[in-house]
Amino acid sequence: MIKKVSPHIVQNEPLIFERSSPGKRGYQLPELDVPNVDAEAALGRQNVRGEIEDFPEISEVEAIRHFTRLSTWNYAIDLGLYPLGSCTMKYNPRVNELVARIDGLAWAHPYQPEHLSQGCMEVIAALENALAVITGMDAVTLQPAAGAHGEFTGLLMIRALQEHRGNPRKKILVPDSAHGTNPATASMVGYAVENIESNDRGMVDMDRLSRHVTEDVAGLMITNPNTVGVFEQDIKRITGLLHEKGALVYMDGANMNALVGVARPSDFGIDVMHLNLHKTFSTPHGGGGPGSGAVAVRDILKPFLPGPRLKRESDRWTWDYDLPQSIGRVRSFYGNFGVLVRALAYIMAHGGDGLRRATLDALLNANYIRKKLEAHYEIAYQSPTMHECVFSDDRQARKGVRTGDIAKRLIDYGFHPYTVSFPLIVRGALMIEPTETESKRELDLFADAMISIAQEVEDNPELVLQAPHSTRTSRVDEVTAARKPILRWKSSVRSAQAAD
Amino acid sequence: MTYPENYKYTKEHEWVLVEGNTGTVGITDHAQQELGDIVYVDLPKVGATFDKGKSFGSVESVKAVSDIYSPVAGEVVAINDLLTQHPEKLNEDPHGAAWLIKLKLPSGGDLTELLSAEDYQKYIGE
Numbered sequence: 001m002i003k004k005v006s007p008h009i010v011q012n013e014p015l016i017f018e019r020s021s022p023g024k025r026g027y028q029l030p031e032l033d034v035p036n037v038d039a040e041a042a043l044g045r046q047n048v049r050g051e052i053e054d055f056p057e058i059s060e061v062e063a064i065r066h067f068t069r070l071s072t073w074n075y076a077i078d079l080g081l082y083p084l085g086s087c088t089m090k091y092n093p094r095v096n097e098l099v100a101r102i103d104g105l106a107w108a109h110p111y112q113p114e115h116l117s118q119g120c121m122e123v124i125a126a127l128e129n130a131l132a133v134i135t136g137m138d139a140v141t142l143q144p145a146a147g148a149h150g151e152f153t154g155l156l157m158i159r160a161l162q163e164h165r166g167n168p169r170k171k172i173l174v175p176d177s178a179h180g181t182n183p184a185t186a187s188m189v190g191y192a193v194e195n196i197e198s199n200d201r202g203m204v205d206m207d208r209l210s211r212h213v214t215e216d217v218a219g220l221m222i223t224n225p226n227t228v229g230v231f232e233q234d235i236k237r238i239t240g241l242l243h244e245k246g247a248l249v250y251m252d253g254a255n256m257n258a259l260v261g262v263a264r265p266s267d268f269g270i271d272v273m274h275l276n277l278h279k280t281f282s283t284p285h286g287g288g289g290p291g292s293g294a295v296a297v298r299d300i301l302k303p304f305l306p307g308p309r310l311k312r313e314s315d316r317w318t319w320d321y322d323l324p325q326s327i328g329r330v331r332s333f334y335g336n337f338g339v340l341v342r343a344l345a346y347i348m349a350h351g352g353d354g355l356r357r358a359t360l361d362a363l364l365n366a367n368y369i370r371k372k373l374e375a376h377y378e379i380a381y382q383s384p385t386m387h388e389c390v391f392s393d394d395r396q397a398r399k400g401v402r403t404g405d406i407a408k409r410l411i412d413y414g415f416h417p418y419t420v421s422f423p424l425i426v427r428g429a430l431m432i433e434p435t436e437t438e439s440k441r442e443l444d445l446f447a448d449a450m451i452s453i454a455q456e457v458e459d460n461p462e463l464v465l466q467a468p469h470s471t472r473t474s475r476v477d478e479v480t481a482a483r484k485p486i487l488r489w490k491s492s493v494r495s496a497q498a499a500d
Numbered sequence: 501m502t503y504p505e506n507y508k509y510t511k512e513h514e515w516v517l518v519e520g521n522t523g524t525v526g527i528t529d530h531a532q533q534e535l536g537d538i539v540y541v542d543l544p545k546v547g548a549t550f551d552k553g554k555s556f557g558s559v560e561s562v563k564a565v566s567d568i569y570s571p572v573a574g575e576v577v578a579i580n581d582l583l584t585q586h587p588e589k590l591n592e593d594p595h596g597a598a599w600l601i602k603l604k605l606p607s608g609g610d611l612t613e614l615l616s617a618e619d620y621q622k623y624i625g626e
Contacts, residue, residue, distance in 0.1 A: 404563075421563045478562045482539035483587060 012472045013069050016056045017489050026059035054491045073472070075416045077284070081442050083369075085388045085419035085431025086179075086227060088257045088279035090362075092342070096282045099345040100338045110333040114318055121317035124334060125310050127294075127344040131275060134347075134355070135253075136266030137296035142340055143306045143331040147254055150274025150293025151185040151221070156327045157272060157297065157304040158219045158248045159189055164304075164325070165246070169218035175204045176425050177226035179252045191218060198425060202228040202381035204238055213245050223252040224265070227423040228381055229366065229388040229433075231258075239269025248272065248301075256280045257435065258363060258387035261356030265296075272297045282346035283339045290336040292343070306330045361436035362387045365443060369434055372447035376454035380426040387435075393428030396454070399461045403428045406453055408475065409467035413449035501529040504595060508571065508611055509620035515595065516571040516614070518605065523572050526599040527559065527590065530624045535561040538590045541583040543601060549575045552610060556601065559590065571614055574603030 039048045058066075075082070082089035100106065108120050128140040144150040155172070162168045172186035175196045183193045194212050199205040204222070213220075220242050224232045232238065239249045251265050251273035257280045259265070265273050277283055278291035285291070297305065307326040308319035350358065363386055370379065370389040377391040393403040407417035407430075419431035434443060456463050468474060507515040513531035517524045532538065540560040550556045555567040556576075579601050582589055589598040615623060 424564055479537040479539060482537075482560075482562055 013066065013073075015489060016058065016063070016066050017054060017491070019058050019062060019066065020054075020056040022057060024057040024059065026062075080415060081434065081438055081446050082416045083418045083432045083434055083446065084416060085229075085390065085433040086254065086422070087285055087419070088255075088276070088387075088433060088435055089285060089416075090257075090435035091437035092282045092284055093346070093349070095349065096342040096345040100341040105341050106338070108337070115316070118317055120337065121310060123337075123341055123344055125312075125317060127340050127347070128310070130344065130347045131294055131296055134260055134264070135270075135273060135275070135296040136264030137270075137273070138299045139302045139305060140294055140296045141305050141309075141330075142292065142294050142335040143329070144274065144293035144295055145331055145336055146278070146291035147179075147252070147274060147276045147293045148181040148185060149330065150276075150295045151181060151250070151252065152188060153293075153295050153306060153327070153330050154250050154272040154274060154297075155185055155189040155191070155219070155221075156330075157295075157301045158250065159191075160304040160325065160327050161248065161301055162218050169247075170216045171214075171218065173209070173212050173217055173220045175209075175220075175222060175226065177202060177204070177228055177230075177423060178221055178223045179227060179254050180422070182221040182223070182252060186221060198226075198228075200381075201233075201383045202226070202230040202425075203232050203234065203383065206234055206237060206241075209238065210241060213241055213247065215245055217242070217245060217247045219248040219250055219271075221250045221252060223255060224268075225255045225258045225386040225388075227255075227431075228383075228390045228426065229255075229258075229386050229431075230381055230383040231386055233383075235268040243269065254279065255387060258359065260359045261352060262359050266298065270298075272301055277339050277343040281343035283342050290339055292336050292339040294335075294343075358436045359387075362434075365434040365436060365438055366432070368440075368443055369432055369447060372443075373432075373450055376451050377430065380429065388431060388433035390423065390426050391430040391432070392426050393430060396457045397428060399457050401457045401461050401464050403430050405464050405467065406430065406450075406457070409453050409456070409464045410449060411468040412470045413452070415446055415449060501595065503528070503617040503621055505617050507595070507617060508614035509617065509623075510569065510571045510614060511623060512569045513624075514568060514571050516611075518572075518611065521605050521607070522577070523574055523603040523605050524599045525556075525571060525601050525603060527568060527594055528620070528624075529594050531559075531566075532591050532594045535559060535566060536563050537561055538587045541587050541590060541600070543579040543583070544576050546576050546579060549573075550603075568600065570603070572603060572605055572610060574605045576601050577604045578602040 077089055077091055104119055108117060124142055128142060131140045132138065141153065144153045159168050170192055171194050172191040173194050173196055174182045174186065175198060177198045186193045196204055196209050196212060222232065222238065224235055226232060242249050248271040249269060251270040253273045253275045256275050260280060272295065274293045274295045276291065277294055278285045283291065303325040304327050306329055307323040308321045309323060311318050311320040347355065366387050366389050367385050370385045373391065378394040380390045380392050393406065396406060403420050407420045410417050421429055422431060423429055453464060507517050509515050509528060513528045515526050515528055538559055538561045542558045544556050550570040550573060552573045553569055556570045557568050559566050559568060580599050583598060592598070
């Protein structure tokens with residue numbers, strides 16, 4: 001039987017464990033030229049590790065081919081549009097990678113003395129300053145390793161300030177259009193969470209909010225623009241309402257790509273916020289990290305920032321550990337430094353005008369997609385679109401086709417799916433964020449694909465329900481995978497034994 | 501699927517059946533349809549007490565995790581063990597075999613603000 005009938009790029013690939021041939025060696029060692037020692041006698045039996053059971057035994061070239069083939073299965077921003085809403089999957093210029101790899105930065109050791117680390121410290125100082133200018137805030141910490149870590153840091157500071165004022169208070173308010181991690185963060189910091197329902201414009205409902213704002217509220221966590229891609233038009237009234245009762249306002253900066261260079265959160269009353277440097281500021285997002293959730297604060301929170309803090313002493317930088325009110329370190333050393341270098345390079349290369357233009361292009365692209373698709377998909381809210389647009393699958397659902405099915409069909413058209421079924425406040429959400437880096441040509445290809453799928457839903461819904469058709473595996477059984485997960489590979493021998 | 505007349509319903513899509521001082525609580529057929537295939541049900545321990553309207557557990561589907569809110573106040577006297585091994589039962593028989601918890605109610609329980617079967621079906625637009 002002929003086993004090889006298609007090029008590798010469309011061939012399926014077994015697990016590396018399944019490629020193993022017992023006893024196979026891809027190396028040869030020279031003869032032992034020292035006396036052979038019995039490890040067990042010399043070290044004691046408990047210190048000797050045996051063979052790793054079922055470790056794959058293959059040659060070097062087989063290992064190389066296995067992983068190279070797998071690498072060709074990836075979809076990446078380098079292949080095309082990646083419209084995963086809320087994730088800001090934009091192209092990150094290669095020059096920033098180059099800068100992050102400069103020897104003196106890439107090989108710096110966190111324990112090297114301060115006088116040999118002045119360059120790295122300058123990078124941190126310059127980036128803190130740039131982010132303070134962009135957000136309009138008074139101080140910045142670069143320690144948090146990602147967005148949720150930034151939220152945690154910010155809320156610890158809110159708690160520290162409220163405690164300092166005499167009462168930590170009990171609650172954090174979170175609108176239902178906020179980022180999904182916000183309630184979990186508030187809970188981790190020991191607060192009860194109260195959910196604020198949005199109104200029919202997709203914004204925080206002022207009446208509902210004002211009923212919740214009491215002296216028990218330590219703060220509000222708001223995402224602006226929120227997860228439906230809408231700017232909170234009442235934001236100044238919202239922050240004013242909270243401030244009147246002595247509460248603070250945290251802004252989740254996950255959607256900062258819609259504001260950089262155009263609006264400063266400090267101007268609309270935000271007290272503390274994080275920035276996802278791995279979304280907005282040139283570190284690839286979605287690779288599993290590392291990220292950076294830099295946190296910016298207003299003056300009143302400055303004493304509580306994580307330590308140590310940079311301090312200028314005559315002509316050099318030094319670390320200041322004498323911070324009696326600090327919430328303490330939140331990350332070993334000084335954050336994910338490589339991400340910080342990329343962010344600074346990105347900001348300096350763009351300059352203020354460039355950053356502003358990137359933001360306006362991100363908004364333009366999202367609005368272009370909205371206009372192209374509005375006739376074919378139900379827009380969730382009529383409010384103006386910022387950097388992303390959210391549709392519902394209402395029209396397609398009448399034919400039995402849901403957002404997840406449309407997303408799978410989109411794979412056949414050569415695009416990564418948009419964000420599916422989120423935010424939860426929109427039934428059957430299709431959340432699309434094109435970012436500023438896409439050309440009109442790419443956006444048109446994407447829009448045409450989406451329009452074509454909408455037509456297929458009308459003419460031949462089965463085609464969409466069975467998609468994808470062009471991939472190695474079609475629909476995987478998500479339900480069984482979640483109900484009866486198999487979390488690790490076991491050899492057939494041991495699986496059989498386990499079954500007995 | 502029918503919505504039993506002797507159940508009371510919430511706008512958060514739970515139901516409660518009160519018999520004597522015991523309240524049996526579950527989620528509605530509409531809720532399981534919206535959630536899709538349910539893969540995990542997180543229930544409280546026997547002996548835990550909940551106020552009316554407080555979250556007592558969650559239901560996880562392939563799409564989302566949703567809190568479940570207690571339609572009445574009470575103490576948990578039984579949980580439905582069937583669901584730990586067979587969460588799919590919640591898709592198959594949400595108004596019957598796939599009840600979630602049984603609560604001991606303080607003197608009949610407070611059934612105000614709960615919906616009748618007819619009103620609930622109007623609410624969800626069926």
